[in-house]
Amino acid sequence: METYYNPEDLSKFASIGEGAPELWKKFSAWYGAVFAEGTLTEREKALIALAVAHAVQCPYCIDAYTRTCLEKGSNREQMTEAVHVAAAIKGGAALVHGVQMKNSAEKIGI
Amino acid sequence: MKEAAAGEEASMNHPAASCGVSEGNSVFICAASRGECNPKEILKPFDCALADSDLFPLTARTVSVLQINLGKVCNQVCKHCHVDAGPDKTETMSAATVDLCIKALKNSFVPTVDITGGAPEMHPEYRRLVTECVAEGRSVKTRTNLTILGENGYEDLPGFWAARAVEVVTSLPYYQKETVDRLRGPGVFEASVEALKRLNSAGYGVLERLPLNLVYNPCGAYLPPSQKSVEADFRRELKKRYGISFTNLFTLTNMPLGRFLSFLTASGNLKMYIERLRSSYNPAAAFNVMCRETVSVGWDGSLYDCDFNQSIGLKCAFGSPDHIRDFSVERLGRRRIVTAEHCYGCTAGAGSSCTGTVA
Numbered sequence: 001m002e003t004y005y006n007p008e009d010l011s012k013f014a015s016i017g018e019g020a021p022e023l024w025k026k027f028s029a030w031y032g033a034v035f036a037e038g039t040l041t042e043r044e045k046a047l048i049a050l051a052v053a054h055a056v057q058c059p060y061c062i063d064a065y066t067r068t069c070l071e072k073g074s075n076r077e078q079m080t081e082a083v084h085v086a087a088a089i090k091g092g093a094a095l096v097h098g099v100q101m102k103n104s105a106e107k108i109g110i
Numbered sequence: 111m112k113e114a115a116a117g118e119e120a121s122m123n124h125p126a127a128s129c130g131v132s133e134g135n136s137v138f139i140c141a142a143s144r145g146e147c148n149p150k151e152i153l154k155p156f157d158c159a160l161a162d163s164d165l166f167p168l169t170a171r172t173v174s175v176l177q178i179n180l181g182k183v184c185n186q187v188c189k190h191c192h193v194d195a196g197p198d199k200t201e202t203m204s205a206a207t208v209d210l211c212i213k214a215l216k217n218s219f220v221p222t223v224d225i226t227g228g229a230p231e232m233h234p235e236y237r238r239l240v241t242e243c244v245a246e247g248r249s250v251k252t253r254t255n256l257t258i259l260g261e262n263g264y265e266d267l268p269g270f271w272a273a274r275a276v277e278v279v280t281s282l283p284y285y286q287k288e289t290v291d292r293l294r295g296p297g298v299f300e301a302s303v304e305a306l307k308r309l310n311s312a313g314y315g316v317l318e319r320l321p322l323n324l325v326y327n328p329c330g331a332y333l334p335p336s337q338k339s340v341e342a343d344f345r346r347e348l349k350k351r352y353g354i355s356f357t358n359l360f361t362l363t364n365m366p367l368g369r370f371l372s373f374l375t376a377s378g379n380l381k382m383y384i385e386r387l388r389s390s391y392n393p394a395a396a397f398n399v400m401c402r403e404t405v406s407v408g409w410d411g412s413l414y415d416c417d418f419n420q421s422i423g424l425k426c427a428f429g430s431p432d433h434i435r436d437f438s439v440e441r442l443g444r445r446r447i448v449t450a451e452h453c454y455g456c457t458a459g460a461g462s463s464c465t466g467t468v469a
Binding site for chain 1: 289328334335336340343
């Protein structure tokens with residue numbers, strides 16, 4: 001079945017460098033540095049990435065960082081909590097706009 | 111998506127890329143232009159990787175460990191078992207072959223004996239073998255699935271081991287019940303926790319002379335985490351939740367063999383997992399693979415380069431002894447090692463061996 005998202009495309013990610021190799025090289029180097037152990041551990045960074053992957057709803061990133069989180073030693077409970085953090089921020093972001101709705105209603109109401 | 115990018119890069123750099131691919135049977139023919147390989151020899155992808163690391167052909171350095179597999183009989187049926195062990199299995203070492211193992215140890219100096227199975231404790235000659243090896247002055251390590259310690263007739267084993275200073279190596283894939291029971295069967299986690307408490311009471315994992323080492327393996331088609339980080343997790347959580355202590359934790363990569371291979375095939379993960387292992391090839395891990403210092407004896411006395419080769423019947427070859435009756439440290443200590451696709455399991459990332467990571 002034809003689909004916009006093909007799991008096999010994940011392994012073709014590097015092919016995007018064909019159009020702009022220098023930019024890809026810079027992106028790859030920066031990306032690698034971002035996820036290297038720093039003040040945050042690689043495990044913590046992978047959990048953040050998993051949460052962000054859900055927030056931006058990227059299926060490639062969800063596949064990649066589910067595996068990365070497991071390989072960095074996180075368990076399903078921790079990963080589920082990370083997804084809840086993303087969901088809470090997304091939900092909160094929607095809800096807090098309710099204040100704008102109230103302001104707007106107030107403005108046009110009598 | 112770093113993983114994808116890294117994997118792609120690794121796949122482009124993979125030695126197999128310069129070899130001719132024979133579709134369907136995974137055989138690669140090394141390009142003569144590469145120079146390192148004998149153009150007359152058909153090389154498997156793993157051998158090409160070794161050649162690129164100046165390690166082909168892979169040879170033994172010595173024999174410091176004799177691993178004795180007493181057979182496939184086990185009280186558990188684990189989903190990841192590469193031996194395909196279980197209660198209904200009949201493959202078991204004869205008393206005569208146990209004698210040959212003891213004779214081989216008496217006639218040569220191999221410092222460490224590593225006893226495995228199945229559940230080796232269920233073998234009728236197990237205690238005699240342990241006692242004789244200790245009497246010969248060898249360091250003995252025994253692999254236990256833990257639950258056997260709760261079965262009738264095996265409750266005294268912690269004391270038996272402690273009296274002989276046997277090193278205990280136990281399987282415990284995680285510190286959470288749900289994960290362990292999913293992999294090893296219902297009730298296994300609680301029985302394992304009880305067994306670990308009893309081992310602690312006997313001094314294991316508490317006294318320096320009684321090491322209690324845990325073996326972690328991933329619960330699925332992915333590589334193990336850093337040994338150091340997961341050991342810290344286990345130490346903290348087992349102590350906090352159950353008051354359990356242990357000495358070291360070893361991470362082990364799941365081998366694409368036996369029941370784990372069946373899982374990979376049935377779940378559609380085989381291709382991805384093999385590629386993951388291949389793209390994670392680490393020359394430093396390959397340099398230190400355990401088969402370079404280990405010989406594995408099968409239940410019928412056949413000799414293998416490792417327990418994994420044993421599980422698929424790949425005996426020692428290239429002119430080296432292939433039965434315990436012909437055991438020779440001098441000859442086996444410089445043998446050429448038989449390799450296959452699953453060898454990537456021992457060379458991926460930080461490597462994997464019966465004593466954990468190697469790089």
